[in-house]
Amino acid sequence: MPATDLKRADAASPGGGDDISSGLDALESPSAPAARRAAKKAVAPLAAIVFVLVVWQLAYALDVLSTLPSPASVAGELGDLWRDGTLLPALGHSLERCVFGFAASVLVGAPLGLLVYRYALVRTVIAPVLSAFQSLPAAALVPLAVIALGESESAVYAVVLLGAVPSISMGLASALDQIPPLLRRAGVTMGATGLRAVRKVLLPAALPGLVSALRQGWTFGWRALMTAELITATPLPGVGQVLNAGKESASFTLIVAAVIVILAIGVLVEALIFGPIERRVLRDRGLTGPK
Amino acid sequence: MTSTSVTRAAAAPAVRLAGATKRFGDALVLDRIDLDVAEGEFVCLLGASGCGKSTLLNLAAGLDRPTAGTVTAGAARPALMFQEHALFPWLTAGGNVELALELGGLDRKERRAEAERLLALVRLSGAHGKRIHEMSGGMRQRVALARALAQGSQLLLMDEPFAALDAITRDVLHEVLTDVWEKRRLSVIFVTHNVREAVRLGQRVVLLSSRPGRIAREWQVGIPYPRRIEDHDVAELSLEITGHLREEIRRHARH
Numbered sequence: 001m002p003a004t005d006l007k008r009a010d011a012a013s014p015g016g017g018d019d020i021s022s023g024l025d026a027l028e029s030p031s032a033p034a035a036r037r038a039a040k041k042a043v044a045p046l047a048a049i050v051f052v053l054v055v056w057q058l059a060y061a062l063d064v065l066s067t068l069p070s071p072a073s074v075a076g077e078l079g080d081l082w083r084d085g086t087l088l089p090a091l092g093h094s095l096e097r098c099v100f101g102f103a104a105s106v107l108v109g110a111p112l113g114l115l116v117y118r119y120a121l122v123r124t125v126i127a128p129v130l131s132a133f134q135s136l137p138a139a140a141l142v143p144l145a146v147i148a149l150g151e152s153e154s155a156v157y158a159v160v161l162l163g164a165v166p167s168i169s170m171g172l173a174s175a176l177d178q179i180p181p182l183l184r185r186a187g188v189t190m191g192a193t194g195l196r197a198v199r200k201v202l203l204p205a206a207l208p209g210l211v212s213a214l215r216q217g218w219t220f221g222w223r224a225l226m227t228a229e230l231i232t233a234t235p236l237p238g239v240g241q242v243l244n245a246g247k248e249s250a251s252f253t254l255i256v257a258a259v260i261v262i263l264a265i266g267v268l269v270e271a272l273i274f275g276p277i278e279r280r281v282l283r284d285r286g287l288t289g290p291k
Numbered sequence: 292m293t294s295t296s297v298t299r300a301a302a303a304p305a306v307r308l309a310g311a312t313k314r315f316g317d318a319l320v321l322d323r324i325d326l327d328v329a330e331g332e333f334v335c336l337l338g339a340s341g342c343g344k345s346t347l348l349n350l351a352a353g354l355d356r357p358t359a360g361t362v363t364a365g366a367a368r369p370a371l372m373f374q375e376h377a378l379f380p381w382l383t384a385g386g387n388v389e390l391a392l393e394l395g396g397l398d399r400k401e402r403r404a405e406a407e408r409l410l411a412l413v414r415l416s417g418a419h420g421k422r423i424h425e426m427s428g429g430m431r432q433r434v435a436l437a438r439a440l441a442q443g444s445q446l447l448l449m450d451e452p453f454a455a456l457d458a459i460t461r462d463v464l465h466e467v468l469t470d471v472w473e474k475r476r477l478s479v480i481f482v483t484h485n486v487r488e489a490v491r492l493g494q495r496v497v498l499l500s501s502r503p504g505r506i507a508r509e510w511q512v513g514i515p516y517p518r519r520i521e522d523h524d525v526a527e528l529s530l531e532i533t534g535h536l537r538e539e540i541r542r543h544a545r546h
Contacts, residue, residue, distance in 0.1 A: 021414045021463045025430055186377040189352070190442060191368060191394045200390060204381045285380040286424020 015148075045271065069253040078255040086242065091261065094225065094238040097153070101160030102221050109165040109217060110210075113172030114198065127173070130166040138163050138224035142231045156228045163224030168217035175209020176202060208281050215274040219266070226262055303365060305330050305446050305478035306351050308440045310360030313346050320346050322503035323360065330365075330445070331473055335493030337532065339485060339540050343504030344482040348448050351480060369446040370439035375452050376431040378423045384434045385410065385419030391441035409437040412474070413467055428459035440475065447472075447509060449481045453488070462520060465491055469516060486536060487529045491520045496532060500539045507539055 227241020246254030
């Protein structure tokens with residue numbers, strides 16, 4: 001069999017050059033950097049939290065704002081919300097809407113971004129509309145959605161989608177635009193065409209930009225959701241409704257507690273999901289991301 | 292040398308350009324190029340800037356069509372290598388090779404072993420899991436060569452693939468390339484502006500004139516392999532060819 005002949009021939013290389021090439025390889029490969037930033041990583045957010053708490057407590061002690069509740073009273077309020085069974089269901093409802101809303105936004109936004117990238121006609125017609133929606137505040141969308149769909153879950157979802165989809169599709173389209181032509185050409189040379197080119201070359205090449213687009217889509221969707229929950233009326237429980245209850249009862253403590261919950265979710269999603277994904281994606285490509 | 296080239300020409304060539312002409316707008320880039328590359332032949336294309344070397348390679352690769360004349364290639368999809376490695380940075384060295392194998396239709400089970408084999412062929416055993424950014428320029432170009440080989444084409448088109456490497460690394464890559472060429476019986480068109488490199492590598496050196504690109508002269512290189520770039524014969528022929536290359540460039544100064 002020629003195949004076995006080839007195997008044997010491949011295994012044996014003429015002497016001399018091997019040593020030089022492996023010597024060069026060893027000299028020119030950087031040694032792997034030691035992973036010792038783990039402790040640092042945990043310290044930074046903790047320091048930020050302590051900093052905020054100290055400033056807050058100081059402002060309370062100096063009575064900078066007469067209505068400002070103390071950190072302790074807000075913590076107590078959060079404890080009450082937890083015990084009386086308001087916090088967890090509200091969180092559950094909001095997160096459920098955000099997760100499903102975000103998933104739907106990805107399913108709509110990613111293909112739309114591909115179409116904008118691929119077809120000049122789609123770009124001409126749809127891209128300006130998407131850009132326009134990107135600059136539209138969610139607060140302006142809520143009345144529209146409520147009138148069109150009633151005070152319902154669908155109205156909330158519509159607001160989340162309109163908040164997230166434009167960011168995802170425009171972000172993906174611009175990430176695809178930035179793929180080096182040489183990589184596309186290499187893909188074509190290797191026979192990656194059509195959907196295979198999308199799956200094997202274009203999407204992986206655009207992944208860093210795609211992750212940024214998804215993060216921005218999530219942020220916009222989350223903000224839009226809070227706005228929607230705040231503005232639409234009672235049948236839709238959620239964190240936004242807790243905020244609204246604070247406003248109705250003029251309880252600064254409750255409002256600050258709700259804001260902290262909303263903030264915490266944003267921070268946690270970034271720290272546990274988008275941050276690690278982005279670091280991984282950038283590290284694999286030898287690009288230095290945020291440390 | 293002449294007798295072998297006659298027998299070679301009798302077989303179907305790996306690539307045949309017959310009166311191939313290429314214009315971009317009004318600019319005549321290639322003018323009636325006649326070039327046969329035989330199966331298993333190593334041809335180096337040499338010329339100053341603007342001689343249309345890369346255009347010629349694109350025609351041979353089927354990435355572009357001639358304005359007039361014909362280009363016939365035996366291989367359906369020739370493998371291409373560029374000056375930049377063009378490896379996919381989201382894949383490991385082995386991943387890049389395996390992707391080429393996958394797109395060529397090889398079974399998942401066989402890909403890993405074949406990729407290892409190809410990496411060993413370019414003297415990169417054990418580099419399967421290495422990231423592209425962790426490797427030197429010379430290693431990257433060898434991965435690119437392994438990936439090009441993974442396409443399974445017998446025709447390899449190379450566009451100044453070693454131009455950005457330092458002299459010692461380039462030396463090693465010359466050795467790897469001629470080694471692979473002999474083992475795999477590939478047909479190679481190697482574009483370069485480096486005369487010594489052309490003589491070191493090629494069985495035949497084709498000198499192109501500039502603006503428009505025409506075949507100015509050809510040399511059969513009778514120096515037996517393995518050659519080294521500092522060999523006396525290589526230096527001597529390089530000197531002769533450099534003289535002609537300079538003449539070609541000088542012609543432009545007069546006009």
